[in-house]
Amino acid sequence: MIEAIRECLGQEMEADNRVVVIGEDVGVLGGVFRATDGLQARFGKERVVDMPLAEGVIVGSGIGLAMSGLRPVIELQFLGFGHQAFHQIGQQVARLRYRSQGRHALPLVIRSPFGGGVRTPELHSDAFEAFYTHTPGLKVVAPATAYDAKGLLAAAIESDDPVLYLEPLKGYRLTKDEVPDERYTVPLGKLRVARAGADVTLIAWSAAVNVAERAAEELSEQGISVEVLDLRSLNPLDIDGIAESVAKTGRVAILHEAPLTGGFGGELVATIQQECFYSLEAPIIRISAPDTPYPLGGVEDLYIPDVDRVAAEVAALAKASA
Amino acid sequence: MSESRFLPNFEAIAPFSRLTDSGILDSGESPMSDEAVLEALRYMMLTRVFDDKATSMQRQGRFGTFSSVRGQEASVVGAASTLDPAKDWIVPQYREFPALIRHGYPIENFALYFMGNPKGGTIPPNVNMLPMQISLAAQIPQATGLAWGLKMQGSDGVVITFFGDGASSEGDFHESLNLAGIMKAPVIFFLQNNGWAISTPRENQTAARSFAERAIGYGVEGVMVDGNDLLAVHEVTAQAVAKARAGGGPTLIESVTYRTGAHNTADDPTRYVDQQELEKWQQKDPVERIKNYLRSRGIWNENLEQELLDSCAAQIDAAMEIARNTPLATSDALFDHVYAEPPQRMLDQKRDWAIRNGDAQ
Numbered sequence: 010m011i012e013a014i015r016e017c018l019g020q021e022m023e024a025d026n027r028v029v030v031i032g033e034d035v036g037v038l039g040g041v042f043r044a045t046d047g048l049q050a051r052f053g054k055e056r057v058v059d060m061p062l063a064e065g066v067i068v069g070s071g072i073g074l075a076m077s078g079l080r081p082v083i084e085l086q087f088l089g090f091g092h093q094a095f096h097q098i099g100q101q102v103a104r105l106r107y108r109s110q111g112r113h114a115l116p117l118v119i120r121s122p123f124g125g126g127v128r129t130p131e132l133h134s135d136a137f138e139a140f141y142t143h144t145p146g147l148k149v150v151a152p153a154t155a156y157d158a159k160g161l162l163a164a165a166i167e168s169d170d171p172v173l174y175l176e177p178l179k180g181y182r183l184t185k186d187e188v189p190d191e192r193y194t195v196p197l198g199k200l201r202v203a204r205a206g207a208d209v210t211l212i213a214w215s216a217a218v219n220v221a222e223r224a225a226e227e228l229s230e231q232g233i234s235v236e237v238l239d240l241r242s243l244n245p246l247d248i249d250g251i252a253e254s255v256a257k258t259g260r261v262a263i264l265h266e267a268p269l270t271g272g273f274g275g276e277l278v279a280t281i282q283q284e285c286f287y288s289l290e291a292p293i294i295r296i297s298a299p300d301t302p303y304p305l306g307g308v309e310d311l312y313i314p315d316v317d318r319v320a321a322e323v324a325a326l327a328k329a330s331a
Numbered sequence: 332m333s334e335s336r337f338l339p340n341f342e343a344i345a346p347f348s349r350l351t352d353s354g355i356l357d358s359g360e361s362p363m364s365d366e367a368v369l370e371a372l373r374y375m376m377l378t379r380v381f382d383d384k385a386t387s388m389q390r391q392g393r394f395g396t397f398s399s400v401r402g403q404e405a406s407v408v409g410a411a412s413t414l415d416p417a418k419d420w421i422v423p424q425y426r427e428f429p430a431l432i433r434h435g436y437p438i439e440n441f442a443l444y445f446m447g448n449p450k451g452g453t454i455p456p457n458v459n460m461l462p463m464q465i466s467l468a469a470q471i472p473q474a475t476g477l478a479w480g481l482k483m484q485g486s487d488g489v490v491i492t493f494f495g496d497g498a499s500s501e502g503d504f505h506e507s508l509n510l511a512g513i514m515k516a517p518v519i520f521f522l523q524n525n526g527w528a529i530s531t532p533r534e535n536q537t538a539a540r541s542f543a544e545r546a547i548g549y550g551v552e553g554v555m556v557d558g559n560d561l562l563a564v565h566e567v568t569a570q571a572v573a574k575a576r577a578g579g580g581p582t583l584i585e586s587v588t589y590r591t592g593a594h595n596t597a598d599d600p601t602r603y604v605d606q607q608e609l610e611k612w613q614q615k616d617p618v619e620r621i622k623n624y625l626r627s628r629g630i631w632n633e634n635l636e637q638e639l640l641d642s643c644a645a646q647i648d649a650a651m652e653i654a655r656n657t658p659l660a661t662s663d664a665l666f667d668h669v670y671a672e673p674p675q676r677m678l679d680q681k682r683d684w685a686i687r688n689g690d691a692q
Contacts, residue, residue: 029483055483061513066472066506073422073476076461078484096503100466101473108462110453111668145677146669169671198674245674 010184013155014044014120014176017162018082020192022052025080028166031058031071032084032120041086042122042181064093071117072101080116082166087133088123088175089303095140102171103146114169118162123151124216124266125313126179128306134178135303136215136267141173142243142276148197149243151175153218155186157241160195167194177216184219198245202254206236208327210254212277213264214240217314221264224319233327243273251277252284259290262323266313269297291329296322341540346587347567348557352615354623362566363412365630368621371412371561374429375404375618377643381428381438382592384647385445389596393655397445398426402559402591403525405617408433409564410491410521410586413572418488420459420481422474424467426523427493434460438650443657449664450657459488468494468501471520475507478518478575489575491519491568497528499545500536508549508583517575519568520546520583523558525590526612530603543585551581558588559617562624591616661690 022028030045030052036059039046049057060067064085071081085091091098098119105115125134141149148170152158158176165172177184203218204225213221218239225235236254240247255261261281263274274295281293296314304312349357363371378400388394400407403426411430414421421427421434432438435458443451444463452462461477464470474492481488498504499522511518522542526533539545546553552574556567564586571582589612593600625631662684666677673681684690 061506061509063502063506063509065503066475066510069469069472069503069507070476070479070510073473073478073490074480074483076473076477077480077486079480096466096469097472101469105462106671107449107669108452109668110450112454112456113461114671148670148674197672246676248676 010155010158010176011042011044011181013159013188014162015046015048016188017159018045018048019051021163021166022048022056024192027078027080028082029056029058029074029079030082030084031060031067031074033060033062033067033086035059035084040084044120044176045084064090065097068094068097068102068119072097072105072115075115075117076113080166082118082120085119085121087129088121088137089133089135091121091137098141098147098173099144103144107146115171116169117171118165118174119172120162120174120176122176122178122181124178125303125309126216128309129178131303131305134309136265136298138175138243139267139271139273142273146171148172148245149175150197150241151177151215151243152241153177153180153184153203153213153215153239155184155188157195157201159188160193161197161241163192164194164197168197172197175215179216180219195241198242198247200247200250201239201241202236203239204235204237206234206258208234208258209260209262209323210236210238210251210258211262211264211319211323212238212240212251214243217264217266220314220316220319223316224323227316227320228324228327231324233324235323246280248280248284251281255281255285256288259288260326260329261289261293262296262326263293264296264314264319266298268300269295270300272297291326294322294326339539344541344555346555346557346585347563348560349562349566350560350620350624352620354620355627356562356624362562362569365625365628367412368561368625369630371408371565372618372621372625373639373643374408374433375561375621376639377432377646378404378408378429379618380640380643380647384651385442386596388651394442395445395447396595396597398595399592400426400428402612402617403523403588404429405561405621406523406558406564406586406588407493409561410493410568410584412565413569414491416459418459418486419572420461420474420477420488420490422461422470422477422490422492423463424470424493424495424498425463425465426495430493431460434458436460438647439653439657442651442654446654448657448660450660467498468503470494471498471503471507472510474518475511475514475516478511478516478581479514482515482517487576489517489519489572491521491572493521493523495528496522496524496526496533496536496542497531499542508546508551508581511581512550515578515580517578518581519571519575520581521568522583522585523588524585525588527590527594527604529594529598541585543583546583551583553583553585555585555587558586559615559620561617561621588617661685662688663690
């Protein structure tokens with residue numbers, strides 16, 4: 010997946026010289042995960058800029074770069090550090106178009122790895138997506154495959170809306186799938202049916218999609234047919250795509266790495282019960298982390314829902330009745 | 332040893348000034364022509380007329396909470412008078428009415444904004460400014476990025492950003508000066524030290540003897556200027572603008588002034604302002620000071636003053652009339668311009684709101 014992101018950045022910078030990349034360690038080092046490896050050598054220090062270590066001014070100056078006519082792609086090294094820039098993202102990035110009554114567009118992308126499973130030091134791995142889906146004016150995408158990583162990033166850079174583009178820390182190197190060489194886009198706001206099924210709809214995004222797929226595979230051996238939806242985009246949300254699946258299965262499980270309370274799963278439950286109430290055959294379940302801070306790496310496997318837990322909860326759901 | 336140890340200096344320093352308190356120019360040549368001073372004074376008077384009008388409308392419930400410029404007119408106008416609206420940008424806070432008007436932002440939009448109508452936020456095409464900033468200091472990184480971006484694209488435009496002594500305690504201020512120094516961004520950080528952050532005095536913002544010298548820590552030039560002296564503010568800012576335009580990078584200007592009015596129309600400064608200090612500053616009133624200067628030049632008299640006041644009042648009345656006659660926003664005002672491509676869910680909400688509100692479709 011990391012290669013797909015890198016390839017996309019290179020292609021977008023090649024195609025449009027207004028695209029600039031800024032962030033911590035994105036230049037000579039090529040990013041701590043190498044997402045920007047080689048870009049500074051190709052496009053120069055003016056367009057691939059190593060920034061001082063200050064997330065607030067990285068995002069805030071990115072707004073200014075966009076105002077000046079550029080299309081900045083900002084790397085936040087970890088979403089866990091995003092709170093250092095939260096005021097710029099939530100109050101400024103997301104609202105500048107509205108506050109200027111359409112005068113100022115904000116073609117800006119914030120890329121950031123999030124979620125756990127790779128034994129980072131503490132305060133790196135939280136799944137904070139719900140903070141940002143609660144921010145009108147900001148689009149939020151979270152690809153799970155290398156194909157979507159490339160296509161959604163291209164779409165995000167092309168968009169005149171600001172986009173928070175979340176990358177799965179765990180999927181960076183683990184996720185390997187076919188990616189076309191040429192440039193393409195994946196539309197913002199369309200989910201992907203990762204696996205077709207008939208009995209239960211299992212909704213996930215980012216790194217959790219892989220867990221969902223493996224749980225579905227296990228359950229198929231028990232005769233339970235699970236449809237896995239990879240949301241890809243949290244805002245806009247593909248409500249029609251979800252409803253279509255729920256109409257077929259009548260049972261829904263939502264899987265995320267974030268804590269339960271206030272997580273994006275709650276938003277999905279509310280939406281599904283409203284849109285699909287008469288299709289439902291059992292209460293919707295949420296499979297999530299507990300309502301506790303993200304732990305140190307030694308116990309993170311206890312925190313993030315794993316395949317066994319997901320398979321067990323979805324199996325119970327398949328048998329439950331309303 | 333002494334060269335590797337840096338100690339704060341607490342000796343008092345006087346800000347740069349050109350006029351005495353009573354408006355007499357020092358021995359040098361004026362940095363502004365008489366015509367330029369007259370034009371600047373008109374903006375200062377226009378501001379006072381607007382502030383009085385808006386305050387009285389606010390008391391009658393016809394205007395929202397807003398912050399007057401009172402006491403800081405020379406500071407704002409002196410800085411703005413150095414800009415070329417065709418290529419320079421203003422990244423404001425919210426206490427810079429005359430700078431925005433001079434740059435092309437319509438008075439009626441300014442009024443509508445403070446009347447609570449989102450349409451007031453409309454920045455006309457080719458007016459080079461960002462929206463007013465309420466979340467203090469958040470505009471400073473944006474100004475820095477804007478200036479850096481202009482430079483990157485070969486423009487010789489510069490950016491000026493306004494903020495106060497209070498906002499300079501925010502991390503955004505420090506992060507921005509640091510970045511601007513590194514990037515040599517053509518930005519002027521215009522810090523209006525008006526003595527107060529609502530009720531918190533300047534002494535509670537920093538132990539340093541000046542705000543200007545904080546720039547040194549970021550490899551940036553700082554300068555302290557008498558903010559009630561139009562000529563001095565203009566001169567110092569013009570130098571900073573010229574330097575930025577020529578590729579010399581940023582400057583931090585501390586304009587030492589005093590908020591002789593309230594923080595805003597909801598504030599009661601009698602709870603915290605020392606009356607004697609206030610009177611001391613009222614005697615250095617920037618409008619009276621520059622009038623005295625023009626008197627000393629033999630080009631100010633009561634007739635001219637009345638003529639200018641009448642024309643300012645007419646201009647403000649006309650703008651307020653437009654603002655008052657602008658229809659109240661419909662529910663579309665909640666939804667328009669949030670996204671370039673809105674999510675369907677928000678469009679559904681827009682439709683529902685319009686129906687509930689009875690807006691014409």
